[in-house]
Amino acid sequence: MATNPEELGEKQQTMPDNLSIARGAQLWPIEEIAHRMGVPGESIEPYGRGIAKLDLAAADALAGRPRARYVVVTAITPTPLGEGKTTTSIGLAQGMHHTGRTATVAIRQPSMGPTLGIKGGAAGGGYSQVVPMERINLHLTGDIHAVTAAHNLLAAMADNHLHHGRGVDLDPESVRWQRVMDINDRALRNTVIGLGPRADGVTRQTGFEITAASEVMAVLALADSVVDLRRRLGRMVVGYTRSGEPVTAEDIGAAGSMTALLKEAIKPNLLQTLEHTPALIHAGPFGNIAHGNSSIVADRIGIHGGDFLITEAGFGADMGAERFFNIKCRASGLTPDAAVLVATVRALKFHSGRYRVVPGKPLPAAMQAEGPDDVRAGAANLTKQIDNIRAHGVAPVVAINAFPSDYPSEHAAIREVAEAAGARVAICTHVRDGGAGAAELAEAVAEAAEAGSDFQFLYPEDMALDAKIERIATRIYGADDVSFSPEARRQIDAYQRQGYGDLPVCIAKTHLSLSSDPSLRGAPTGWTLPVREVRLSAGAGFVYALCGDIRTMPGLGADPAAAHIDVDDNGEITGLF
Template sequence: MTTTPQAVVDEQPSIPDNLTIARTARLWPIEEIAHRMGLPGEAVEPYGRGVAKLDLGAEQALAGRPRARYVVVSAITPTPLGEGKTTTSIGLVQGLQLLGHAATVAIRQSSMGPTLGIKGGAAGGGYSQVVPMERINLHLTGDIHAVTAAHNLLAAMVDNHLHHRHGADLDPQNIRWQRAVDINDRALRSIVLGLGPRTDGIPRQGGFEITAASEVMAVLALADSLPDLRRRLGRMVVGYTRSGEPVTAEEIGAAGAMTALLKEAIKPNLLQTLEHAPALIHAGPFGNIAHGNSSIVADRIGIHGGDYLVTEAGFGADMGAERFFNIKCRASGLTPDAAVLVVTVRALKYHSGRYRVVPGKPLPAAMQAENPEDVRAGAANLIKQIDNIRVHGVTPVVAINAFPSDFSSEHAVIRDVAEAAGVRAAVSTHVRDGGNGALELAQAVAEAAESGGDFHFLYPESMTLAAKIERIATRLYGADDVAFSPEARRQLEAYQEQGHGGLPVCIAKTHLSLSSDPALLGAPVGWTLPIREVRLSAGAGFLYALAGDIRTMPGLGADPAAAHIDIDDHGEITGLF
């Protein structure tokens, strides 16, 4: 511990805003970035300045190259503001590069909902960004819009099926397929369709979800080829007949056209970090009701593109990392060599329960004062998330993502906690210093990856669906028990009988707590996880159990980021952050 209080901010000069840093970056030709990965020219399809699509033949073109070390970046349970997994992933790759390793980062594509809502940009921050920033945050290559179009085509064909009354006897009161749009719009959560004359369709209740929550997005992220994409889309369940039989997209006749709309979207996007490390940005499934990880296609290309492939899993280790291990790794056949657990001083202070953090609002002033005991009071969450990664046979490296308001005494507490848990810890200032600020972290990750582990899944496929949910809840979340509603038990029994019992499960709950109650911070004990409903994502290949009210269409705040985004007199975008 230091004897003289010393804030990290005193040691760190201020840096320009993210957009200014990104705009002053010198981009290398995207063909040069591809060459760094060993990709042949015919696999690279330039898509404007600094961006390219990768042909699906790229995986085969790299098949003879050595396999990279595979590293997943996760985090402790975050504050409502997020803790910087993306910036840490990017900074880590830049740090590995400075150590002499060829490294690639693979991350999800950002939804415009958060970009125009509270979060702002989602391509890193400071000197650990992927560029060009404006392209990434506003459309990129249009993949999300292609998902939106494919999703809504299916919705239109469902209603057309009802209107013409042919084929399967689809029950209008038991349709599970909503519409989608990549914008936060609470007014669309629940709507009435088909109002007007009879030619306008059958009146029924419907709604919208944000595109990231679409099963089509989850399918895109988990498909390993165009034929696999076609198969997965075809088996998605859109609703049920009056006798309770599932009706699929294949039966509606939409799967072929949906695949055609997604033919380009399945190709990963190649960009670069500020220090010219390759960056694969592809797919963006929701981190609550889906698995919250970037695409298998991107990882299968990146795993042969250098010495290290670093990928990010959404939310905390109890959510994104658990689904990375038990859903994504099952589907991809790839297994991790190391994990990174991102922690911040502010998150541990938040988990002390002594402060209230509100999205879009400044942190409480007292939370930014030096207080190592607040950090120690919230450390139970860090300890639990370390265990949640270790139970899969992978030992994490704790990455202390340094903020200007931190104090070195507070970092020392985190190091002590990590050391007591038997794991490496490293302070990283990658936002301010780029790869140079992540050198300690990169060295620790390289050592962890070299020592390896004994990766294994949390549960076998043969375990019943209910038992899988119970295993996750009790072993990872710390619940005493699971309370299934009568409806959830009926659904689980039906899914088992229909042959879906071998699928992995995803528990849809709040990301702000290990429990299903966002007010329970730290590592809560003595609680029961309620499961009110279980839904099938047959195309994606998992089931998701609803623990509480999970909204799939966010709303805008009182002062959304969209109100500050504009174009200046020179045609330059302003207001992105």
């Protein structure tokens, strides 16, 4: 790795953009990629050039093969720009091949909300990408649209039930099942429907969420078969009777047709990286109010597809990784052998509290100057996230995602902090160098995984719901206490009575801080987690606590990516990043 910032800057300037790199890729036949995993031909359903659906029977066909080492990629608390978990996951999978090992990467499917908004696509970056990049970021095989259709069908069935007034006594005031779409649109956050004559339905206030926030998406990611998918969809709660009893999708006759709409969407999508490493891209649950991890069915195929299965968890280790451990692993029965914690110089400087980072704007000039002391000032977040992984009995490996503007002294500061906390450390240049730039990380991860883990859940299933929330808040977030509103207490008591007390919990809070306050950097102490409301995701199989203002329908920025995407005279997409 070059250590001179000017040299790195020159390399960065001459490196093509993501779309140009992706477009220059030489794709192998997707059947060859599947063959590298051991997937039999009868389980491969080609879906255009370089893409295939895998029949769920592939998991059974591969069951006799050795189990891969299972590695989750997470991060320190990110800046609003993100710290490169997806890119690192892809780079690490490619890097395994540079060390003589085989690997498969399993990641979430990008939502078009961020793709057309401010964040851009989520197929990786530089020379650590999954291809074809345009297809991944724009529709892919239509799974997200199938989720949208199934979710909105249930909404239509619920309103139809209210209109005709037959069957279950569904209380219109209790219906919280909003509609969804896969586009950022703030104007739809709050709506009134049923205006007009009586034939146009019952007038009530509702709204829209982005499709990734749908419980149907969370169900798709956690179901292990079509039968399980049907069962989970059927038990989703759309509202309550006037006497307070839950009304499910099964009760209003929607579960069967919803399953039919999702029958193809439950099949994982197989693609390849730029270096022809198998990539499973499937499901994309929202990282704030859901578990934020890709699908169990993809992992059950990938776990027998090579020496390593690399998967990614959304946001920082306090959020996506905690839910990976306590929700996804509880549902799948798979346990991780190691965890990668992505850290960047800019994120640790951000956690020093000395700088402000705004999406869509350049980093402050002072933040880009050499500043190992700034890195150390923000290091409490890195130390806490290492501890959060260890709380689950898993060995952490810190991946320093190197940027051209970094200085060697800053990388040394991160290494110093991480090693003092007992973590393995590796510097990565996978964006610029592809798999070769993640070979050091691959060796460190292999060493950690082969040493074995002592995985454990953070809490038992039979612990009370409020106690589970308190355990996460105090042990993972560093809170002193939890404050439950009267409404939250009432909801918890109701869920316990209704038989949902054994479910795991998901805490919906900001991803920009370990606390519930996005302005608090580092590893805040002396604070209390406020739980204002607790909601049930009976189909997905968890209860989630709302802590703070969580937007489930993003808005477009002043200069969204959608304004720069086009199709040229040759039919090629331009402006996608």
